[in-house]
Amino acid sequence: LSEVCRQIRNWLDEGLDLVPVAVNLPASFLIQLDCAEQIEEVLSKYQVPPHLLEVELTENTFISSTDFALTSLKKLKKIGLNISIDDFGTGYSCLSYIGTLPIDKLKIDGSFVQDLINDPLSRAVVDSIHRIARVMQITTIAEHAEDQETLEALQSIGIDYVQGYIISRPEKLC
Numbered sequence: 001l002s003e004v005c006r007q008i009r010n011w012l013d014e015g016l017d018l019v020p021v022a023v024n025l026p027a028s029f030l031i032q033l034d035c036a037e038q039i040e041e042v043l044s045k046y047q048v049p050p051h052l053l054e055v056e057l058t059e060n061t062f063i064s065s066t067d068f069a070l071t072s073l074k075k076l077k078k079i080g081l082n083i084s085i086d087d088f089g090t091g092y093s094c095l096s097y098i099g100t101l102p103i104d105k106l107k108i109d110g111s112f113v114q115d116l117i118n119d120p121l122s123r124a125v126v127d128s129i130h131r132i133a134r135v136m137q138i139t140t141i142a143e144h145a146e147d148q149e150t151l152e153a154l155q156s157i158g159i160d161y162v163q164g165y166i167i168s169r170p171e172k173l174c
Helices: 001-013 035-046 060-064 065-079 120-135 148-157
Strands: 021-024 054-059 082-088 105-108 137-144
Touching: 001 021, 001 054, 035 054, 035 120, 054 105, 065 082, 105 120, 120 137, 120 148
Parallel strands: 021 054, 054 082, 082 105, 105 137
Antiparallel strands: none
């Protein structure tokens, strides 16, 4: 977290126009009582505006510690951070808790996306997740977009963003 904030600060000092940078947080960190305060301290130390940091959590985080996670997430939203659920659909998804969480984005797991063209069930899952997210005003991101056909299928569903080799190979920035 400190390294990410340090890098964001460097980019800001260079005058770059930035989008939020995502950091995966483990459940063990999220359920600490002072999780939000620790993040706020790091943001302050590097003078990073909160909207430039996005916290990514797996959906299993909420299943194992819903009350603690919800409390921390509310504090993080109050600070001004973006919050996303990573690899959505791989755990024991319970759509009822999605509505109770202060999240901004759902990242649909690549296992559904890579089978999107040949498996009607995968397409139905991706489409359903997107429709539910749209109603809840949550942005959808599809992982594992690797070819033009998959990209076009995701566009036809209305997915907001994609990640994958069709867009860009991973690049070392630092």
